[in-house]
Amino acid sequence: MARDRATIVLTRLANVDKSAIIELMNHPLVRRHMPLARGEFGPPECERFVAAKERFWEERGYGPWAFIIDGEFAGWGGIQPEGGEADVGLVLHPKHWGAGRVLYEKIIAHAFGELGFSSVIALLPPSRTRISGVLKLGFRPDGEMTIAGERFIRYRLAAPRHLQEPPTIG
Numbered sequence: 001m002a003r004d005r006a007t008i009v010l011t012r013l014a015n016v017d018k019s020a021i022i023e024l025m026n027h028p029l030v031r032r033h034m035p036l037a038r039g040e041f042g043p044p045e046c047e048r049f050v051a052a053k054e055r056f057w058e059e060r061g062y063g064p065w066a067f068i069i070d071g072e073f074a075g076w077g078g079i080q081p082e083g084g085e086a087d088v089g090l091v092l093h094p095k096h097w098g099a100g101r102v103l104y105e106k107i108i109a110h111a112f113g114e115l116g117f118s119s120v121i122a123l124l125p126p127s128r129t130r131i132s133g134v135l136k137l138g139f140r141p142d143g144e145m146t147i148a149g150e151r152f153i154r155y156r157l158a159a160p161r162h163l164q165e166p167p168t169i170g
Contacts, residue, residue, distance in 0.1 A: 008102065009068040012057065013050045013076055016066040020073040022046050029094045035125045035150040056080050062115055064089060067103055069096055077103065079111050079120065083145055086111060086120045088157075104137070112159040119159060123152040131155075 013021065024030060025041040041049075053076075056063030064078040075092035088107055092100055111117045122139055124131065139155035146152070 006069050006099065006102075007071070008099070008106075010065040010078075010106065011068060013053050013064065013066045016068075016073050018043060018046045018050070021050070021066075021076070024073070024075060024091070024093050025049070027093065030091060033125055033128050034091070035127070036148055053080070062110075067092070067096075067099070069099055074099060075103075078107050079115065079117075082121070082123065082147070086115070086117045088120045088122045108157075117159065120157050122155045122157070123147070124155065125150065125152055128153075 022041060022043065025037060025046070031037050053064050060081055062079050064076050064080050066076050067074045073093075074096035075090070077088075077090035077092075079086050079088060081087065088104075088111065090100060090104060090107065092103070108120070111120050121142065122134060123145060124134070134155055137157065139157045142154045142156035144151060145154050
């Protein structure tokens with residue numbers, strides 16, 4: 001599928017067939033870099049997961065989306081609160097990994113545009129050793145975080161300068 005002609009829909013995870021979410025979250029290539037995904041991810045875990053993501057929307061007015069590409073659930077991601085920060089997440093089924101850049105651009109436009117964040121973070125487990133793509137996007141190392149006993153490397157991306165400064169009024 002040509003990514004430039006794909007139909008991409010962003011919707012809430014609650015609108016997605018739970019079996020598709022369960023399949024994604026149990027895929028071995030997806031789980032290999034998700035240290036917080038422990039044990040079985042079945043219907044009860046899926047219900048709790050979706051409910052937690054929906055709470056972000058209710059409490060903060062933003063949260064992760066489900067990505068639908070050409071009518072098929074491709075993954076989830078977006079901006080969610082983490083440790084007082086705006087965390088960028090992107091979890092895609094391997095057959096949709098080629099869509100990551102387009103989805104990332106939508107997430108970042110939302111974060112710095114509509115939401116007005118001055119920076120966002122990305123948390124990667126130490127197992128993610130191939131980070132050149134993250135650095136090319138402009139993220140810079142910014143310490144570490146521990147979540148549920150798991151260590152993550154934190155990367156920060158500042159909003160583009162034109163979005164950080166108020167316009168000059170002549």
